[in-house]
Amino acid sequence: MPELAEVELARRRWEPALGCRITGVETHPRTRVFRNCPARTIAAALTHATLTASRSHGKRLFFSFRDPSPPRPHPPTHLEMHLGMAGRLLAVPPGHPAGRHDHLVLRTDSLALVFSDYRQFGRVVLHRAVAPWEGLPPPPLDPCFTRAHLAALLGRQSRRALKALLLDQDAFPGIGNWMADEICWRVPSHPAAPAGTIDPARLYRVTRQVCRGAMRHVADRNPPTPAAEGFTPGRYVRHVPPRTWLFQHRWRPDGSCPRCGSALARSTIASRTTAWCPACQGPVSPRA
């Protein structure tokens, strides 16, 4: 699921509970999403706390909580989540029972907030610190992600394949496999082309276009919660980018380029299945 727009959508799904007090916390009896942190520690930190803020940063999510009890200054509580390959955040009716793949359920009076992940590649990390998101590299839609910043990236890693660089979360936080292909296709440039051969201004424009478009089509058009009362996880709708995007064609066995109609090529580049248009982007990997 989750690249930056899906992650932002996940954040919005929990947003209706802003200002709500957590009345109870349930954790899956056998889960690895908390990694080394005992589930009891998570539950203890969040029970009776109030959800005060949330933010998404690339593929990371942060939820901030205010502790009720001690009036003493103490380290703030932040919950960081990563959705891995199959993680989802849902808001369901308050009494909704935890399902087989629900690893964390935060109960409030009006909603239950669920972290669900059947593959368990996701993770949930408890931070007891001030602003754990500080110092992270800027995602493409961050004001700090400037043309100069991108040009410096391309210069520093000029020999790396463009796709490998796009997938590097220290360089392009929030870009994943499908957005990387979408960006290469729009530049247009072969995914294996050395980063140093790419025009920084062009890549900057296309990267921002794809990120903004993904936000519009995926995060903005999918409502945070289903409209109907008595909703269940299955009632969530799913909007994806339109057919003018490579996204809609990349997995079809007979997929063709939405720009020129040529048959798409598919092979493994940067260790990931990659789709591209041989006519628009070149049939083989160019050399530096």
Added chain:
DNA sequence: CCCCATGTTCGACA
């Protein structure tokens, strides 16, 4: 049974 999957991490290796 086989293969694949919008991700990250770790160890091996050129």
Added chain:
DNA sequence: GTGTCGAACATGGG
């Protein structure tokens, strides 16, 4: 130090 690659993680779908 660089950069790449395969395996592992756990589960479901074709």
